[in-house]
Amino acid sequence: MSEPRPRLADYEGIAPPGSLVLIRRLAESLEGHTFLHVNSTREGGGVAEILSRLLPLLDEVGIRTRWEVIDGEAEFYAATKRIHNTLQGADAPLTPQMKEAYLAASERAATRLDLVADTVMIHDPQPAPLVARREDGSRWIWRCHIDLSHPQRRTWTFLAPHVGRFDSAIFHLAEFSPRLPIPSYLIHPSIDPLSDKNRELPPLEVERRVAALGVPLDRPLLLQVSRFDPFKDPMGVIRAFRLVRQHRDCVLVLAGGGASDDPEGTETLARVREEAGDDPDIHVLLLPSDAHLDINALQRAATIVIQKSLREGFGLTVAEAMWKGKAVIGGAAGGITKQLVDNVTGHLVHSVEGCAYAIRRLLGNAAERERMGILARESARSQLLITRHLIDYLQLLRLHAS
């Protein structure tokens, strides 16, 4: 069942004080502004997820939004996947055929899509060449959701001229931004507190869902929710759990999804299962991509939430746990360091032993867990909710309109 269309009034009492007033005031001077978003999928993935929630809210405050999707043949998707991976440092060639398929799909899309708007936001590299079709007077913004700190030079050399034709670019973090001839703005991603993944759940539903997953609630529950990816360090989490178990009885859940069509994910999942062995207190859960309510329930049931990444994009699972008032232990990587204030709203760790020590400390100190959880939730409220994202987009539109 699809989630209900969000309305601004739904966030009253959830968003920080005064932010809805600020949103409406920021939008006043933009009444009737047309704002087009173009990405490569309408369903699945973080970009589609946030657009489906943000655009109705922008509409409600008077911005006339549209959402177009670029698509293509198998060659196009093979090319964009290669571009995506090599921009994040993978070492593989972007062949002339791939470049051709990528540009041809853009050409075809340009004749099919209505690209006329006051502001056009192009998400990620897939539709970037559409900028060649920009009309006079419109503003084009490239919204990059990936880490461009160490791109493969040949791919970046191919893409950079397209990026240079935009009016500005947006990155999640300064660390992800290469040097560009256009302004680079920074906007953190966000979570929606009213989505199935984050909305309040009755305690009985939490218990029912967690029990249905076969996870016991009779002992402290440690949880990591993430793809089965070596950079999320699930093996390190298991090793930390085993160190902790020498001192305290507890249960570990490693929950993730989307491994079925990802060979590397399948391989990592197999290694994680092998490492977990037949330990009945380690639960490795492969969840479907729409298991938002189960993830929500697990996060709410957890005593401590861990995100022990070695490399990380932004790491929104940290924001999700913070919003649920949990004490979070995060690897000191990427956006996790921007979300957690060490020893205040969570613990930042650099090793298996550091993770194990932080778990022991929090398991032994309920007052610290509670104090951290309260501050984490308030910190998420002020910086990581969709309402802040909305303010950022309105400010961006005003900045470009001025």
Added chain:
Amino acid sequence: MTSASFDFWGCSEMRESLGLRADSVQQLLERLETVSADSIYYHSVRCLLRHQVVATPYPDDFASWIDSEVREPALAERVAFHSPFDFPDIEAFREHLIGVLDEHVTREPWVGGRVPHSPFRFLRGHLASLPLNVTVHDLEELRLALAEVDDGSIYFHTVEAVGRLGKARGDFAAWIEDALGRSALARRVQEIDPYVASLFEVRAALVRAVDEELRGDG
């Protein structure tokens, strides 16, 4: 704003990466000589806008980086103590900052080239400020509005008024004294120091001060 009423303004900020980084204290020192005043202001004052719930151990980005990434707490402490509010303008603060770094790396030269865990990245902020259509006329109305406006509004009237607009006092203290004639409360409000507190704490302190004044025990 008339003399009898107080108009609340709100604000939000868009951050821009300047594509400029420092990979050591020595490089930070060199970059500070040429980076725009906007960027220095962002890292030493505007960063307070991000301290909404929690005040970090050091108030400004320079000291935070020197402590957490370079691991030189003595220098972080020296950098953190003074803010641009202590100087006539941002250029004077720039000179002070350069002087503190220069003196430290001259005295302890191994610090200047120490490799940090991650580089310092220079940003600047674009602030949008606008009236919220929230106007108060007396202390009771001020108390209600203080609890309801956004964090940016608290920041704008306590920090930005002094830091960017160059006023001698924050807006709340000025209005309480000039329009309401309550000098003691104005002094108390002016003493609430946003440089060492989160906006949550600043808001709570303002509300507490007004509550006590309203109860007659201020």
